[in-house]
Amino acid sequence: MPDVSRVILDSLGSEGVSVFFMVPGKMINGFMSNYRAAEPGNHPRIAPVIAAAEGGAAAMADGYARAAETFGVVVALDGPGVANAVGGLVNAAADRSPVLLLSGHVPTGFDAHDALQDVTPTGLDIAAMLTPVTSSALQVRDARHPIRYWNRTLRKLVEQPTRPAYLSYAADVLFAETREPALATGSLSGPRVIGDRRDLDRVVSVLNRSGSVAVLLGSHADNKAVRRLMTRLSEVYGIPVGCTVDAKGAFTETHPNSLGVYGYSGNPRAIDLFTRQPPETVLLLGCRPSQWNTNGWDPAIGGARHVIEVTSDLEDLGNFAPGSDTLVWDEESFLRHWESTLRETAEAGPVFSDNARLRERAARTPLHEPLPDADPAHALHPARAVQMLNTWLPDRVCVVDSGNHRSFATHYWTTAVDAGFYSSTSMGVMGWAFGAAIGVSFAREEPCLVITGDGCALMNGMEIQTAVRYGRNIVYAIFDNSSYGATYMNNKQNLPELSVLPGHDWAKFAEAVGANGFRVNSADELDTVLQKIKDVHGVHVLHILVDRDAATPARTYRANLKAFEQAKSGSGA
Structure with missing residues (x-):
């Protein structure tokens, strides 16, 4: 019968996670014992990567989560190891990256005894410390239903918006045998349609009637399915596409329809099109309204005749361009529906008839700020x-x-x-x-x-x-x-x-x-x-x-931020 640590490792492998990042420690021997040299044929499918420090391991798990478009895993000794990983977990939480921090802590019976590295409620209470930066922070000190906690954590990792999670087991519980099955999250991680169909039809109708349309992609739209859909729509219907700072690269910037980055240190081409000479309709897809993404909260992003915000995250709705038309909808499902209606609309006549002129105008704006001439008296620019x-x-x-x-x-x-x-x-x-x-x-x-x-x-x-x-x-x-x-x-x-x-x-x-x-x-x-x-x-x-x-190269951002600060100061805010 497998022990708790083996069930968790096998579950991670089934979820498609290929590696976890760690620094070894006594209280996580349960995880490490599954990699005995004498039994290579029985090793879990997920492999350990030993980092120099837990903070580095947390960053590795964060990078893995973003690139694999699943969750990344860091395994650390609770107490000092988890403390070293906290900065990485905070960073992941701020960027809504699903990093799982797995840990082992003092055995059952050691709590309330002033034990070394006691992180339970009778010690440092690490779970309480991590609650603000996680979707779930659990400690397991009972071997009766240990996998129920694991399944709960898995559900939290695929909830939208994604956030880190923390799960720590007493060291002896990791070695406890269990018959409990682990959850498979495949059925939970598909597109989530959470809006009103009438709102969807209304928004799509506005888009399809527009003479010109440009799209700004945000980080909620930065996944493989959405990227492929958006590229296809751009190529078939000639739609210019820009990206926010946190979604740079979601639309390949060598593509002829790319506008580059809008926001902090963004490209003049994107900033000009979205704020100074906007198309009839701007679609903000999955955009987070952060200081950098909004280019210092520039109100000019709302200057188009129609500005439509579509996002799967209620926290962000209506905040990127206040006063915009808003829709709560899964980004991938939205694009699939929009594509199907565009096919029907195109059968009756051309769509976005002014987009060719829009792209030509955009192409006349440089992508980059000019560089000063090289000066031998100074170091490399x-x-x-x-x-x-x-x-x-x-x-x-x-x-x-x-x-x-x-x-x-x-x-x-x-x-x-x-x-x-x-x-x-x-x-x-x-x-x-x-x-x-x-x-x-x-x-x-x-x-x-x-x-x-x-x-x-x-x-x-x-x-x-x-x-x-x-x-x-x-x-x-x-x-x-x-x-x-x-x-x-x-x-x-x-x-x-x-x-x-x-x-x-x-x-x-x-x-x-x-x-x-x-x-x-x-x-x-x-x-x-x-x-x-x-x-x-x-x-x-x-x-x-x-x-x-x-x-x-952040001139417009600095000007916008200064104007924002002056406006807030003048209002007494």
Whole structure:
């Protein structure tokens, strides 16, 4: 008869999860004991990946969840291990990423005894701490119905909007044998139609009668089925498509109908079309109304004759463009219905007759802000470094960290692969990309590029050794401006020691953990290195010295945010 830990691992394998990310610990021996060397034929189908730290493991699980479009799993010793993973869990919660934190804690009977690492209600009560950032936070201290808790957690992981979940078992309960069956969530994770059919018909009628239509895709629409549907609709009916910051890459940016990114550090083409010269109708599909996605809450996004918000998330409804026409509906189901009605409409005559002129007008607006001429007296401009990486490594999935480099990557990196861009956009945890890229690479088995900074490397750079250990194909581009760049730019009046960082040799660090390291001081050197490594499998670390004073391409965002702050101040809010 299987024990509890084996039922859970087998259930994860049945759910299509191929790996979990962990740091070993005594209280999670139940999970590890399923991988005894003497019984390789009986190992669970899901494989363990050992991270350098639990925070890195949480980022890996987050990256895996986003790329695999299922949930990612981190297994950690409760108490110190879970505490180390909390930052990653908070980040996942902010971006609504379904990360499962599995854990083991003190055995039954140890509670109320001042036991080492007691996380039950008689100790630190970790479940209570994690409740605000999870959809479910449960501790199991009874072996009578242990899998019921697992099944409840699975249901929570597929609820919309998705959020992390925490489930911790007493160490002895993990070894308890059980006949309870695990739930299969396949029947729970299909499209969810939760709106009124009359509202659906009304919204679709407005769309189909419009002379011109453009679509802005958000993160709730960033899944494989929706991406394929939207691409087909765009190509058949000539619909221009942009993406919010957190959905960059949901519509491939090399596509001729792509408008690029709308929002923080977005592309002029998208910002111009959606706010200055809008089409008759704008469809906001699955868009989260965050500060970055709305480009600093720019009210001009509501300037089209018809603005329609369709989302599966009630929390977001009507907040992206206040005053818009709203519909609560699953994004995939909506597009399928819209496509079927468009076929019928097209039989009676042309649809979106003004879209050809709309696309021509959009094409006249540059996709990127112009770069200043190269100045030999200054270090390499970060935007030029991004463009060079994009030129030599266009087929890599780009995973971007938090800092000034994120602004340049959002603006100047052009995605050439489906869903080819991942970043943390709501909480902006520094160093996240070091682990997240490893999770992405396991989910997709495609080469990855990380664009990160020296400050981020100080926080989580040790996960480079995890990438080496597991033979990942990842290029880590560390943009070194010798500072916490965003802090430096936001307040240059600070004392230097508050934002300036000491110099480090990240190429030597890379070599110390088994990666290939390259120090890059100029565009010519970067060009040479990229030619050398572009087709070489492995972990490569590029230590790129960049200009600290280069202005980020977020001019319209800064202006909008300033106007928002002034309006709030004037109203007394």
